[in-house]
Amino acid sequence: MVYNYLVKHKGFVSSSANNFVVIAPDKTEVDLLPFGALMMEDGLVLHHEVRTAVRTNGFMEVYHSGTEEVELLKGHSFSVATLPAIVLLKFIAFDDRPERRFKDARDIANIISHYFDLQTDIVYDHHSDLFSDSEKTTITEIAAIVIGREMYRILQTNTQLYQRLKNILTGHIAKFEHSSFLRNMVLETGTTITLMARYLECILQGLTKAAGGV
Numbered sequence: 001m002v003y004n005y006l007v008k009h010k011g012f013v014s015s016s017a018n019n020f021v022v023i024a025p026d027k028t029e030v031d032l033l034p035f036g037a038l039m040m041e042d043g044l045v046l047h048h049e050v051r052t053a054v055r056t057n058g059f060m061e062v063y064h065s066g067t068e069e070v071e072l073l074k075g076h077s078f079s080v081a082t083l084p085a086i087v088l089l090k091f092i093a094f095d096d097r098p099e100r101r102f103k104d105a106r107d108i109a110n111i112i113s114h115y116f117d118l119q120t121d122i123v124y125d126h127h128s129d130l131f132s133d134s135e136k137t138t139i140t141e142i143a144a145i146v147i148g149r150e151m152y153r154i155l156q157t158n159t160q161l162y163q164r165l166k167n168i169l170t171g172h173i174a175k176f177e178h179s180s181f182l183r184n185m186v187l188e189t190g191t192t193i194t195l196m197a198r199y200l201e202c203i204l205q206g207l208t209k210a211a212g213g214v
């Protein structure tokens with residue numbers, strides 16, 4: 001089990017706040033997704049030393065279509081969620097518990113801002129068509145569209161979850177300055193509600209057009 005390996009051999013420690021988070025020696029928090037555990041639509045209960053309930057919406061889809069194998073030194077290999085998969089799970093987590101998950105909005109803002117630099121090969125190799133109108137579309141907007149497309153690839157077998165994500169995006173865009181999600185994105189980036197809403201529009205565009213919508 002990844003949790004036991006990290007704690008016993010790599011100096012990680014468990015988090016007192018969340019049993020699915022371990023803290024690296026450099027104090028970085030690492031989320032452990034319960035892949036391989038019993039997946040249920042409404043939630044599941046797992047435990048290490050205490051019982052912890054978590055919602056699992058999207059975990060199965062991410063496990064099948066939103067992970068990549070990362071091989072570390074000494075031959076150890078782990079399944080790691082892709083950045084679009086992380087964005088997907090954070091949208092859902094915020095929607096489930098907006099009063100406690102404000103950091104998800106801030107994390108998504110950072111992923112959007114740095115996605116192009118981190119995933120340049122994916123953007124150019126699989127989404128080069130987006131550059132045909134690049135004079136009107138910024139690099140960050142292209143990155144947001146790609147994130148939407150990649151999230152659809154993860155969700156394409158689950159129409160209910162696809163619709164939920166679409167509703168989440170549409171809802172925050174419509175609320176605009178009244179959206180706590182957008183306000184937290186602004187606090188993280190120091191930009192504007194208008195710009196952050198534009199990035200959500202680009203994600204929605206990538207999501208719906210990949211699904212054959214308008």
